[in-house]
Every structure is written in C-alpha cells, then in structure tokens.
Amino acid sequence: MAIAISVESPxxxxxxxMVAELNAYMMPLTPREFQFQLTVEQMAEPTVTVLIARDADGRAVGMASLKDHGGGLGExxxxxxxxxxxxxxxxxxxLRRIEALARExxxxRLVLETGEAPGFEPAWRVYERGGFKVCGAVLDYPDSGYSRFYEKNLIR
Structure with a gap:
C-alpha cells in the first residue's frame, strides 16, 4: 500500500x-484522570507538528504529532x-517520520507516554520496533502505574 505522510493542520x-476514534478506544482502558490527550485545538499550537498518513486515494489513515518541549526534548x-x-x-x-522531523x-531526545493496560500491546510493539526503550516517568506525568513511558536518544 502506498502511503504519503506530510505535515498538515489538525x-x-x-x-x-481519528482523534475521536483514538479517544473512544482509550477511554475504557485507563481511568480518565490518567489519560493525557491533546485536543485537536491543542494539536494546532505552535509547539506541535502534526503528521498525517494518507493512502493512494488521499484518505487520512493515520496520524502522529511531535511536541517540542524546548531544550532538545520532543514528545x-x-x-x-x-x-x-x-x-x-x-x-x-x-514514527520514523516523527524521528526524522525531530532530528531536523x-x-x-524523544519521549512518550502510553497506556500500561491490556489493549496497548500494539502501540508498545510499534515503539519498541522503532528503537524506543521503556524508561521512568517523563515530563510532568505521574508515575501512576497506568502509564508506560518510552524514550529514544537521537544523538549518535
């Protein structure tokens, strides 16, 4: 399948x-107070870059965002x-395009927070295949047991 990925407005x-579907998937997996979702409006802030994957027909089939926290740290x-x-x-x-964008x-260093419950295994596989390693809590996320944290050092 041919996929084109580009920076687009959220x-x-x-x-x-896609945001609504992602939220609906995650809602039953983790208590609401331990879900840290950006809204579409927050994704449009200047520190966030949104990538959209489109199939050969131009239909959006995936998304990912990079939030620049300053000091060389991206999420x-x-x-x-x-x-x-x-x-x-x-x-x-x-994920590869996010990493390339972060390098640009x-x-x-890239970090991320995802769920620690059954149902998040496909996400863990993507991150681990992409070279991310499990780490301790990052940024201001609580170490609640409901989150799994990953990091990847981009310095070679």
Whole structure:
C-alpha cells in the first residue's frame, strides 16, 4: 500500500475523526484522570507538528504529532492508525517520520507516554520496533502505574 505522510493542520474533519476514534478506544482502558490527550485545538499550537498518513486515494489513515518541549526534548503524541490499515506498518512509518522531523528540529531526545493496560500491546510493539526503550516517568506525568513511558536518544 502506498502511503504519503506530510505535515498538515489538525483542524480538519479527518483528524477530528481519528482523534475521536483514538479517544473512544482509550477511554475504557485507563481511568480518565490518567489519560493525557491533546485536543485537536491543542494539536494546532505552535509547539506541535502534526503528521498525517494518507493512502493512494488521499484518505487520512493515520496520524502522529511531535511536541517540542524546548531544550532538545520532543514528545510523541496522538499516534493512531485507522483499524483497516493496522498491521501494514503505517504506525512505524509515522514514527520514523516523527524521528526524522525531530532530528531536523535539532531535538536530541524523544519521549512518550502510553497506556500500561491490556489493549496497548500494539502501540508498545510499534515503539519498541522503532528503537524506543521503556524508561521512568517523563515530563510532568505521574508515575501512576497506568502509564508506560518510552524514550529514544537521537544523538549518535
């Protein structure tokens, strides 16, 4: 399957649909107070860059965001692929593009927070195949037991 990935505004219907589907998937897996979701409006802030994966027909089939925290630190946020393309490595392609974008921006470390409950295994596989390593709590996230944290050093 041919996939094109580009920087796009999150303020579009296709992104709103993916955000709603991602939120609906995560809601039953983790208590609400331990979910740290960016809204579409927060994804449009200047410190966040949104990548959209589109299939050969131009349909949005995945998304990922990079939040620049300054000081060389970036955070992977809002990774999602549509159910019909899962298993086709769209998530891996998005993660590689996030890493390339982080390098272009001069970031030297990427971190992310994801769920620690059953149901998050596909995300763990994507991150681990992408070279991310489990680490302790990052940024201002609580070490609640409901989150799993990953990091990747970009300095070679």
């Amino acid at each position: 303020l579009q219907d296709a992104v709103r649909v 992977v946020k809002r990774m999602y692929t549509m159910p019909e393309v899962r298993g086709q490595r769209v998530g891996s392609l998005l 921006k001069g970031l030297n």
